[in-house]
Amino acid sequence: MIRRIARKEVTELLRDGRFRWAGAVVLGLLLVTLATGWHHHRTVHAEHEAARELTRRHWLEQGEKNPHSAAHYGIYVFRPQQPLSFVDRGVDPYVGVATWLEAHYQNPFQGRPAQDATALARFGDLTAAGVLQLLVPLLIILLGFSAFTAERESGTLRQLLSLGVRPRDLGWGKVLGLAGGMAMLLVPAALVGAAALILAGGTAEGGDLAARTGLLALVYLLYFAVFLCVTLAVSARAPSSRVALVGLLGFWILTVLVAPRAASDLARRLHPTPSQAELTATVQREMEQGVDGHSPADVRLQALQRATLARYGARRIEDLPINFAGLSLQAGEEYGNIVYDRNYGGLDRTFERQEGVHRAVSLLAPMLAVRSLSMAVAGTDGAQHRHFAHAAEQHRRRIQRILNDDIVHNSRAGEEYLAGPELWERIPELAYRAPGVQWVMGRQQGSLAAVLLWALLSAGALYLATSPRRVRA
Amino acid sequence: MSETTVSPRPAASPAGRVRGGRSPADDRGSGRGRSRWPVLVRVFGHELRSLAADRSLAWVAILFTVLAAYAIYNGAAWARFQERAIARVLAEDSARSGSLRLQVERIAQGTEEPPSAFRDPRRPSVAGGSMGRRHAVLPPAPLAAFAVGQSDLYPSYVPVSTQSREVLLAREEIENPLHLLAGRFDFAFVIVFLYPLLILALGYNLLSQEREEGTLALLLSQPVRLGTVVAGKVLARFVPVVGLAILLGLIGALAGGRLGEPGGGRAFLLWALVAVAYGAFWFAVAVAVDGLGRGSATSAVALAAIWLLLVIVVPSFLNNLAASIHPVPSRAEMIGATREAARRVSAEGSAVLARYYEDHPELAPRGAADLEDFATRAYAVQERVEARIRPVRARFETQMARQRELVAPLRFLSPALLAQEAIDDAAGTGEPRYRHFLSQVDAYHAAWRGYFGRRIYRQEQLSEADFRTLPAWRYREEPAARAGRRIVVSLLGLLGAAALAGAIGGILLRRYPRAA
Numbered sequence: 003m004i005r006r007i008a009r010k011e012v013t014e015l016l017r018d019g020r021f022r023w024a025g026a027v028v029l030g031l032l033l034v035t036l037a038t039g040w041h042h043h044r045t046v047h048a049e050h051e052a053a054r055e056l057t058r059r060h061w062l063e064q065g066e067k068n069p070h071s072a073a074h075y076g077i078y079v080f081r082p083q084q085p086l087s088f089v090d091r092g093v094d095p096y097v098g099v100a101t102w103l104e105a106h107y108q109n110p111f112q113g114r115p116a117q118d119a120t121a122l123a124r125f126g127d128l129t130a131a132g133v134l135q136l137l138v139p140l141l142i143i144l145l146g147f148s149a150f151t152a153e154r155e156s157g158t159l160r161q162l163l164s165l166g167v168r169p170r171d172l173g174w175g176k177v178l179g180l181a182g183g184m185a186m187l188l189v190p191a192a193l194v195g196a197a198a199l200i201l202a203g204g205t206a207e208g209g210d211l212a213a214r215t216g217l218l219a220l221v222y223l224l225y226f227a228v229f230l231c232v233t234l235a236v237s238a239r240a241p242s243s244r245v246a247l248v249g250l251l252g253f254w255i256l257t258v259l260v261a262p263r264a265a266s267d268l269a270r271r272l273h274p275t276p277s278q279a280e281l282t283a284t285v286q287r288e289m290e291q292g293v294d295g296h297s298p299a300d301v302r303l304q305a306l307q308r309a310t311l312a313r314y315g316a317r318r319i320e321d322l323p324i325n326f327a328g329l330s331l332q333a334g335e336e337y338g339n340i341v342y343d344r345n346y347g348g349l350d351r352t353f354e355r356q357e358g359v360h361r362a363v364s365l366l367a368p369m370l371a372v373r374s375l376s377m378a379v380a381g382t383d384g385a386q387h388r389h390f391a392h393a394a395e396q397h398r399r400r401i402q403r404i405l406n407d408d409i410v411h412n413s414r415a416g417e418e419y420l421a422g423p424e425l426w427e428r429i430p431e432l433a434y435r436a437p438g439v440q441w442v443m444g445r446q447q448g449s450l451a452a453v454l455l456w457a458l459l460s461a462g463a464l465y466l467a468t469s470p471r472r473v474r475a
Numbered sequence: 476m477s478e479t480t481v482s483p484r485p486a487a488s489p490a491g492r493v494r495g496g497r498s499p500a501d502d503r504g505s506g507r508g509r510s511r512w513p514v515l516v517r518v519f520g521h522e523l524r525s526l527a528a529d530r531s532l533a534w535v536a537i538l539f540t541v542l543a544a545y546a547i548y549n550g551a552a553w554a555r556f557q558e559r560a561i562a563r564v565l566a567e568d569s570a571r572s573g574s575l576r577l578q579v580e581r582i583a584q585g586t587e588e589p590p591s592a593f594r595d596p597r598r599p600s601v602a603g604g605s606m607g608r609r610h611a612v613l614p615p616a617p618l619a620a621f622a623v624g625q626s627d628l629y630p631s632y633v634p635v636s637t638q639s640r641e642v643l644l645a646r647e648e649i650e651n652p653l654h655l656l657a658g659r660f661d662f663a664f665v666i667v668f669l670y671p672l673l674i675l676a677l678g679y680n681l682l683s684q685e686r687e688e689g690t691l692a693l694l695l696s697q698p699v700r701l702g703t704v705v706a707g708k709v710l711a712r713f714v715p716v717v718g719l720a721i722l723l724g725l726i727g728a729l730a731g732g733r734l735g736e737p738g739g740g741r742a743f744l745l746w747a748l749v750a751v752a753y754g755a756f757w758f759a760v761a762v763a764v765d766g767l768g769r770g771s772a773t774s775a776v777a778l779a780a781i782w783l784l785l786v787i788v789v790p791s792f793l794n795n796l797a798a799s800i801h802p803v804p805s806r807a808e809m810i811g812a813t814r815e816a817a818r819r820v821s822a823e824g825s826a827v828l829a830r831y832y833e834d835h836p837e838l839a840p841r842g843a844a845d846l847e848d849f850a851t852r853a854y855a856v857q858e859r860v861e862a863r864i865r866p867v868r869a870r871f872e873t874q875m876a877r878q879r880e881l882v883a884p885l886r887f888l889s890p891a892l893l894a895q896e897a898i899d900d901a902a903g904t905g906e907p908r909y910r911h912f913l914s915q916v917d918a919y920h921a922a923w924r925g926y927f928g929r930r931i932y933r934q935e936q937l938s939e940a941d942f943r944t945l946p947a948w949r950y951r952e953e954p955a956a957r958a959g960r961r962i963v964v965s966l967l968g969l970l971g972a973a974a975l976a977g978a979i980g981g982i983l984l985r986r987y988p989r990a991a
Binding site for chain 2: 020024031038045046049050052053056057060063064065078080092093095096097098099100109110112113114115116117118119120121122123124125126127128132136137140144147148243244247248251255259260262263264265266267269270271275276277278279280281282283349353356357360383384387
């Protein structure tokens with residue numbers, strides 16, 4: 003019986019002009035956004051590769067100079083593009099593309115794409131993820147809000163029930179029918195997306211990518227199931243089509259429009275971030291006065307000097323078998339690392355807590371959980387940006403250690419020292435490995451649980467709403 | 476529900492005949508029209524009463540008030556955050572420059588040993604460099620609490636020193652990128668996105684409901700025109716909803732306490748006009764869709780689709796369009812180009828400086844120039860590098876200007892875009908004000924570099940008196956007429972869109988099916 007009802011629903015959908023029009027629009031938008039996302043991904047990927055090679059060449063060909071002046075010349079690293087970012091650009095437009103790894107300073111990422119765009123960008127980027135998160139649920143609502151109410155209003159529900167059709171069969175049949183209709187739109191788009199991924203090919207972690215793609219599909223399927231069940235449950239219980247529609251549109255507005263913004267402001271309020279002015283001042287103060295405020299830089303330097311002289315049993319810096327300048331530079335780096343870890347690490351933890359607020363709000367609005375999962379799986383969320391930023395910072399510290407060690411052991415105090423290409427080549431390129439799907443999902447358990455909970459609750463709601471006692475003709 | 480049973484005076488003249496197809500305005504000035512206004516007033520009054528009884532208007536009003544209050548509260552908190560940050564950098568600036576001046580004075584008096592060349596405040600490269608930096612600040616405008624706009628993306632304070640522009644602008648305000656992506660819950664969001672939805676929720680079934688309940692035929696059997704009924708119904712919703720929006724805005728602006736500042740009243744007035752015009756547009760759309768004569772549910776679906784198209788799809792589509800027609804070059808490429816230029820120029824080192832003195836003998840120091848002076852050489856190299864990458868930066872700017880030019884006429888396709896830009900402009904958080912600010916930052920940066928650059932090349936030492944004559948930052952607000960003109964253009968666009976939708980509605984109403 004369920005199958006028959008589903009088939010009838012699909013047939014009716016296909017005959018419905020509204021479905022054909024709306025479906026064509028959504029499918030068209032999906033394909034266009036996938037294509038533009040793909041094009042964008044390829045372009046940016048090529049640009050970053052070229053820039054990476056160029057800056058590496060600059061580093062290697064910088065000629066003879068003192069290692070510390072090379073450390074100031076520094077290296078740029080560019081954020082790699084994740085293969086699935088063409089589906090969901092996530093926070094990519096709002097984080098910089100590159101950072102400068104330089105002596106003494108942990109520099110911020112620079113070149114946020116949103117700053118090189120018109121103000122229109124703030125209305126939202128038209129990406130495949132946007133279509134899937136905003137428009138497809140709306141389409142489900144528009145197609146399904148009258149599934150029961152229309153039958154009741156035209157009197158066919160009474161006929162059906164008098165024939166002995168069980169309301170639940172009717173409910174699940176309608177779910178299947180609508181799902182079938184949606185599948186006609188989404189399967190072709192998914193196939194195009196998968197083809198694009200395979201075309202890209204060449205990624206080392208094929209298994210990881212497959213897992214990510216599968217998860218992406220699963221998350222969106224669950225999301226659509228939530229909207230399907232909620233829509234039909236409301237339709238089964240609403241007194242009229244009008245009430246069902248207004249209520250469902252209200253739910254849609256709340257979850258995709260109001261909740262994300264309200265969560266941003268709530269998160270800022272609960273876990274405030276410092277202003278740039280404040281953070282810069284704190285970092286500078288801690289560098290100069292010490293983290294505890296009582297160990298100024300010159301006192302730290304004198305202590306290091308005394309300890310070094312004692313260790314080598316020397317009386318003057320010039321008598322040391324090593325170059326004290328290198329030691330002092332490295333000590334400065336290490337103190338800087340403590341200060342940066344305290345301040346920038348603290349900032350990262352605040353961001354994480356803010357994201358926790360978004361996850362908590364997702365219990366009221368499933369779209370938040372889905373957006374978070376989608377960005378995470380596509381490799382474009384804040385956590386994965388911070389993962390890269392952290393790797394870049396560790397690489398900076400590694401570079402400084404190698405260069406300062408070279409000064410310590412290969413030069414003498416007061417003498418001019420120039421290093422050459424052999425040293426530059428000893429500095430490795432940043433070999434960044436994006437975190438695997440396990441790492442990503444480990445941080446998304448809350449979101450996944452929220453989506454699953456929503457799926458269960460909405461299916462339960464449909465089950466209850468179509469109980470024989472409740473459905474009235 | 477709202478059963479409109481208007482019982483005007485019995486028809487005494489031909490004007491009383493049911494002629495739904497004509498709007499009240501048709502007959503204005505002729506003697507026959509005189510009797511129509513009381514009918515309109517009665518419909519209006521009756522609709523208000525039935526809306527009040529229905530409580531749907533009350534719910535919309537409560538919801539709207541709560542949303543607006545939360546939004547204005549958020550906006551005010553953000554404006555305060557910016558004000559605090561600005562106050563902080565200005566206090567630090569004066570403390571920093573005060574202590575440098577004091578140090579110079581002490582060195583001159585001989586009470587303090589001069590520090591190493593890299594920290595000696597008498598050297599122009601130090602006093603004009605990051606140690607002596609001063610901030611250029613953009614104070615939030617009086618109505619800033621109304622719209623976060625682009626203020627979370629662009630800086631409101633920039634440290635100015637002799638360093639390059641890229642260095643100055645590198646430190647952006649700290650914000651979780653997730654929040655930049657989602658946007659903020661500000662009053663502009665409530666007006667641009669939610670206010671139309673509240674209007675549509677009240678207006679989607681103006682006539683269709685009466686028709687579905689069978690009261691329309693009854694109503695029109697009375698000597699009253701369809702146009703009058705619709706006008707009365709629209710007004711009964713327009714006046715409370717738009718009035719409430721303006722009232723809430725006024726309360727928010729008064730609570731902010733900055734309405735009395737220069738430009739505050741004017742900005743609020745422009746904002747209020749935008750809210751009226753934007754509201755009128757959405758009411759006109761509701762009437763036009765209702766005029767199609769379909770059922771309430773179909774009208775609601777159609778209105779939801781129109782809202783989605785105009786508020787969400789068109790703006791993002793235009794953004795994608797502009798970006799693909801005039802793509803901005805890649806930042807990664809620019810970094811590469813900068814490095815390339817730096818490498819070539821630095822390799823020349825003192826040669827660059829020597830050439831500079833050849834070109835500008837008036838800037839050579841009085842004694843023999845020290846070509847190996849690190850700071851002077853570095854400054855000469857920096858200037859050369861900047862000259863070389865200027866064309867690369869110009870490419871970004873031309874592409875951005877082209878994108879803006881492309882979008883300027885196209886934004887009239889979406890009243891939501893017009894409203895958002897106008898509100899941002901009124902709040903002083905729109906992109907044009909930031910461009911205005913950044914151009915002044917560039918001018919200040921140039922003045923700063925002019926002052927110190929000359930002294931760096933001359934290898935002079937600064938005296939305590941020099942610290943009193945440093946270029947000072949003073950923000951000159953964008954001319955009120957310029958921002959005003961932009962808002963008025965958007966306003967005209969909104970009114971035009973409202974008139975168009977209203978005209979379509981009027982035409983459709985002439986053919987409106989009376990019976991259920």
